Amino acid sequence: MTIYRQHEIEEFLQLYFIMGSTNCKKDPVYVLKQAIEGGITLFQFREKGVGSLEGLKKKKLAEKLHRVCKDAGIPFIINDDVELAVELDADGIHIGQEDLAANLVREKAADMILGVSTHTIGEAEKAIEDGADYLGLGPIYPTISKDDAREVSGLTIIENFRKNGITIPIVGIGGITSANARDVIQAGANGISLISAIAAADDVKKASEDLKRAVI
Ligand SMILES: Cc1ncc(COP(=O)(O)OP(=O)(O)O)c(N)n1
Ligand SMILES: Cc1nc(C(=O)O)sc1CCOP(=O)(O)O
Ligand SMILES: [Mg+2]
Numbered sequence: 001m002t003i004y005r006q007h008e009i010e011e012f013l014q015l016y017f018i019m020g021s022t023n024c025k026k027d028p029v030y031v032l033k034q035a036i037e038g039g040i041t042l043f044q045f046r047e048k049g050v051g052s053l054e055g056l057k058k059k060k061l062a063e064k065l066h067r068v069c070k071d072a073g074i075p076f077i078i079n080d081d082v083e084l085a086v087e088l089d090a091d092g093i094h095i096g097q098e099d100l101a102a103n104l105v106r107e108k109a110a111d112m113i114l115g116v117s118t119h120t121i122g123e124a125e126k127a128i129e130d131g132a133d134y135l136g137l138g139p140i141y142p143t144i145s146k147d148d149a150r151e152v153s154g155l156t157i158i159e160n161f162r163k164n165g166i167t168i169p170i171v172g173i174g175g176i177t178s179a180n181a182r183d184v185i186q187a188g189a190n191g192i193s194l195i196s197a198i199a200a201a202d203d204v205k206k207a208s209e210d211l212k213r214a215v216i
Contacts, residue, residue: 001089003111004075009133010169012042012075012113013191015212018173020047021061023145023199029064035198036072038208043069044094044115044193046079049147062088075113082108094136097123102130115171119150119157121164128168136193137161139174140184145195149174155187162188178207181214191215 004012017032017040024031032043045065047058062078066088069076075091078084082105085093092113095105102116116127117136124135137157139149158172171193172184181192192215201207 001091001112002075004091004113006133006169009113010190013134013169013171013193014041014215015039015208016042016044016171016191016193017198017208018044018046018079018193018195019199020045020049021053022047022049022051023195025200025202026204028061029068031199031204032065032068034204035208036068036074038198038205039212040074040198040208041191042077042193043074044077044079046094046195048079059084059087066090077113077115085109085112092133096136102127102132106131117173119153121161121166124161124166124168128166132168134169134171134190135161135166136171136173137189138172140172141175141180143174143196146174155183158184158187158189178210178214181211185215 017035021028045062047053066076077092077094078090079094080099082093082100093109094115096117113133115134116132118124118127139152142152143149169190171191172189173193176192176194177197184192198207
């Protein structure tokens with residue numbers, strides 16, 4: 001695991017790609033390599049939902065994707081599964097309000113990048129107190145990639161967090177495409193995080209390039 005400083009984490013959040021095997025039309029390793037060629041800056045392994053891999057198969061895929069990230073110098077974040085993140089010595093872990101509490105995750109993963117999904121200022125303040133490095137806010141727009149997504153928040157959640165003095169790095173998530181990515185940044189986010197706009201694209205590299213152009 002590489003230990004990153006806050007300004008580096010902020011830069012990594014710019015184009016944050018999230019995926020698991022069920023999100024991909026092609027081999028996940030190929031998809032990740034193409035996305036990296038296209039300019040993604042951070043990757044989250046999120047093996048979740050109907051048909052997703054479990055146990056050893058999940059671990060094997062995580063190891064392969066971790067290798068790809070290491071070779072490219074892209075930090076590798078694991079969603080939800082703190083044990084796997086520790087076992088693989090991942091660069092970070094992302095958790096939500098229904099997952100293991102952030103303070104406990106921080107204890108188990110002292111030096112990892114810690115991302116926390118929050119929906120209210122209170123949740124954000126608690127996450128920051130617990131040691132979060134960044135917040136995920138969403139769904140900003142309607143999403144097809146998360147069955148239990150909350151009500152769409154729109155850009156106002158990002159604007160409200162900033163108005164209320166939340167200065168920690170923020171990524172927007174949910175329904176983000178190259179057509180609306182710029183608006184998310186202009187609302188006050190440091191970056192965008194997304195699944196389908198890259199994982200389900202016919203040309204993953206081009207989709208990533210288009211998104212990169214929209215955020216820089
Ligand atoms: C960057 C980022 N933001 C938000 C989420 C969602 O996390 P969570 O609410 O825990 O939902 P699941 O992804 O676990 O279904 C995320 N994964 N990444
Ligand atoms: C994983 C996830 N979390 C969300 C949240 O609102 O916290 S929305 C979401 C899915 C994002 O996928 P897509 O880019 O395909 O919409
Ligand atoms: Mg979660």
